[in-house]
Amino acid sequence: MGAFLVKDIMLLLRDRSELLVLLAMPFLLIAILGFSLRGIFSGDLEALEMDVAFVTLDDEAQAVEAIQNEIDAMGIPQADAEALKQAAAAISPQTMLVSLLESENLDGLIPLQNMEQAQAAEGLEEETVDAVITIPDGFTEAALRNMLFGSGDGTELQMLAADLTSPQAEVLNSILEEFVGTVNFEAAISRLAGGETVTGAEVAGGVETITARPPISSFQYYTIGMAVMFVLFVGSTIASQANLEQKQMVFDRILLSDRPPLLYLGSKALAASLIVLVQLILLFDLSSLIFRTFSADSWSFWFGVAIISVVLAAAVGCLAALMTSLTLRLQSDAVPSIFSGGVIALMAFLGGSFMPMGGTPEILQTIGNWTPNGAAMSAYFSWLLEPEAGNLAGPLTRIGITALLFLLVALAVFPKKGEVL
């Protein structure tokens, strides 16, 4: 196998255009994306600052009174009725939302200006405000009814933004969704727990849990995102080489040498794995050196990164073997061409190389998690946020399973000893 391996690596080292794709391109993208999106990922929250108009169409006092009257009419024991009435007066979903938006966690990024509906619409039109949050009529009553009685569909908020696709609008939208979801969820929990009501502090705590993690910087995100994406190109590079060997009849020469054909396939997988490892080492090291991406200098941190990288490299090796088998079987370069021309971009998107997949449909997230690159991203991020071995088990198992599948199909498709194509 040594002869095959040395040959494959020498061929790659002499192919400057491939080296450019495998090393220079991801590094360039890390630089561009890392700089341009640094505000969103790094906790440098100034980039998210926006002026928000706060419009209330809801009469909170009237809603509390209506709910309290309803409690009186329920005919429940006096003590219970009093407790529920106090809870209705204390919860105040509107106050919870304002507290959340003005909380220390958001560092004053979303200054709220109370406005009338028409004034807010005018402000949005004239771009003096970036977004409008509207508390619709019946908001408090719906929230209280959902929390205390478990009836109705829960709360809803309205958000209008000058540019709904801007990162700021997306962040605000996700905060509001989180709030609504938390309120409705906490309501359900409180009912299951025996009717105890939630407090503002608990809700804020829920949000705090999300923001309390050490933030991932844009350079960290895109170093990992681009690295796991560009390692996939090694698979198509290796398969393209196999296609060239077949076209130039070098593969015939190899077959006539009567070496076990699996040696050839094994060398392709091993060469791909080794190249991926070198690629990852260079990308992580260069990014750390130039952009100070990974400040963690402990051996244990890098050991974890190395473990993930080795598993990912093995998976790409199996992928390269699969593509080599298909290429030889189909006697065409269609497989590496389609893979490098579209499938890699799709896998990168699903795996989250370009942007976090949190807001996408669950089915896409599930598929992404089962791609080797997506699972590797999860593993790297888990390790970066919380370097505990247990966190790696899930993603590494997923990578292992997909790698095994690739390998089994590759072996099934590859021509056997003595077989001719």
Add this chain to the structure above:
Amino acid sequence: MLDTDKLTKKFKDTVAVDNVTISLRQGESVGLLGPNGAGKSTAIAMISTLMKPTSGDVRLHGKSVLKNNGAMRAILVVVPQKIALYEELSAYENLKFFGRIYGLTGKKLEGQIQYVLELVGLSDRQKELVKNYSGGMQRRVNLAAAMMHEPEVLIMDEPTVGIDPQSRNHLLETIRKLNREQGMTVLYTSHYMEEVEKLCDRVYIMDHGKVIASGTKEELKGILSEEETVWIEFDKSYPKLFEKLGQIEGIQHAVTDEHSLKLIIPKGARVLGTLFHEAERYGAQIINVNVQTPTLEDVFLRLTGRKLRD
């Protein structure tokens, strides 16, 4: 030593090789002559165990190699029509790779690399990348790579296509040396008649997938023992005259080639007077007339009515 028995290969409705039976004796040099598309490369692929025949058999020392091709692959090598080398590697690196996959290591590997490089005359340029070589030099390395494991049978598929005369002569001399001095059995396919005439003891002529004639060069030329070839060169092309001459009574086959005309006529036929008369009538100037001994090209023309390189 090596025989095929009614070897046939069909691709859907096309019969690429049709009941081809050929044999090679140890140490002889056999030519497989035929135009492009005659089925030579397909026949070679089946003989070398790289392609399964639709029917028929390939035997080495009387034993079929279709199910167990190891014995055949151990002694045989194919020099393909394409440059089956890694262009981004040097000649030396290519030879080292092919030597290693045949199990050569250490001094034996190094010795064999230097031997084959000397054989093809590229010792002094062994470190250059193959992509920087001329077409002829690449062909020589192509042969050298095949020689790495000292095969007994050398099958060459149009090895001189597209190379300069000097490299072509070098290659032909090398093959002749391997055959005459080292006793290597050679199966040489080409559509260049003169190469086959120069190198081979026996010849099979293929056309449309079939062997249409076989024998020694003399036996094949004997097909034309009752005929002779007249070659006439004109100052320029005269299509109408050439057509008219081809229809003269007694002329069996006529083939034009730019300014010249080749005619196969029965021995002793008196047609030259008529030829000159017609040429004069068309105002054509004859530059050269030559009555030739038949070549294998003429044999092919006689058998198929076409030129080898049509």
